[in-house]
Amino acid sequence: MAKDYFRSDDSFDRKQDYQDQAVENLSDYKKEAYMKEIHFRCPGDRLRICIIIGNAQIGSYRLRLWESASNTVVMDEHGNNQNPNDDCYDLPLPLENNNGRLVQCEFSVVSPDPQPGDQYSVSMDFLQGKHQLDSVDESGPMNGKRVSPELWAVLKTP
């Protein structure tokens, strides 16, 4: 049952309560092994996400950062690994506003030359300044098809 805590017309205090509630509920989903919490220091350096598509496969992705207490998209980026140098994204400032925000990255991965035993591998690396915080990844067999993995994470201060 969806919980109705994504309201935008509350007072600041109530909104903060809902935000805390949202972070807490998202923690429950971590137990389902698809939602990982990424802990960052606040105050601290700027957050950065790098997308990696491994196993020499072709991949396109859409990276979205969702507001924690509303259905607002804070950041929306599209890309592919044709040139991996531009697959890192700075998250918006101020830093503390990222607490509780939800990171969603959808992929479409295709093998340029399908072979038996081909694997795919996608990951999001989270950095704060030059320090790597954590990463979220998924890998598996291509089975000669295009695959559509999806990665999730929730940002949280300790």
Place this chain on the structure above:
Amino acid sequence: MKFIISLAAYFILVPLAQNVLLAQPDSTIQSVRMQFAVPDAPAFKILGTQADNILRPSTTQELAVALSDPLINSSLPSALALEFSPYLVIGGSSLTLRSYQESALQRILYHTRLSIASQRGKTTGDTTLLALGLRFTLLDESDLRLDESYIAKIFSFNDSVLALQTRIKDHFRGPAPSFIVKSKAERDSIDAKAKDSTDIATRALDSSITLEREVAKKRNWNKPIIEFGIALAGASAESTGTQGIIGTRAAMWLVGAANLGSWGQLVLGLNSRLRRSSSGSFSTIDGALSSRLYVGENAYKGFVQVESQIQDGTLRDLFQLGGEIRLYGVVWLDYSAGTQKVGSDPLKFTSSFNIRMGTP
């Protein structure tokens, strides 16, 4: 549908081909045919075994399980067949397409395969055979990952696929924060509907990707390739091998191919084997030198083949004319006819018909 037709063709034609092959009075043609390919798993090849259950670990976890099983049982299993790419198991997840394209070393490591095979007798004290093999692709300009124009098109199609996919998912799911707090059953149900719609919406784009791949394969079919394989085999009278393993056989395969314009390809193959003789020294040498000239295109080509092979001190010469046709999807048919001369025997006419499965 293509797969079903291919499968049907395979099951109808393979028994037919087997009957034709069984009718051959001599296995020379089948044995010399192998000189044109470095075997996928040289370790299995040198032991001369057909492993029914080949383990192909693709992650460190799978590899650890495959290797630890014999250790847990304190001895080698009666038959072990393991083949994997060490580089992919260790670092495949971080290998980007760009790194692969820019580094020849990365490509060699990506395609290097290590194979391990063992075979133990059924009773205690029987000889245990153990083999290690390595297969390298030193050069492969037919590699589709290196075809920039093809890769650019696939990126473009895949970007469009993703755009459709995310739009459809958003339609069914609604905003992500609302979606992820639903129960797992609800999320799975929504995603199943989204997937069905996505599959329909992206069908044309997926077909375009397949079509571009076919065009690229046709363009690159005769580009230069160099492949190399090596295998070593040993034997032990002790089932655990703790009393020492004595090397019994060694083999190497080298295959090179070069294009002749856009219409042809010359393939050269060299195969050599060393065997320990009864006196205990590596004195018995078998080998083969082969050449084949292809004319045509990827799916339809004719060939002329000349080959010399020495086995157990007997020289075998082969001359053949033939053709290879891709029947449908992954099913290939090849036919050849010619002459062979074995030692001092009179010249004989031979023919061969074979069905094989290839990657689409």
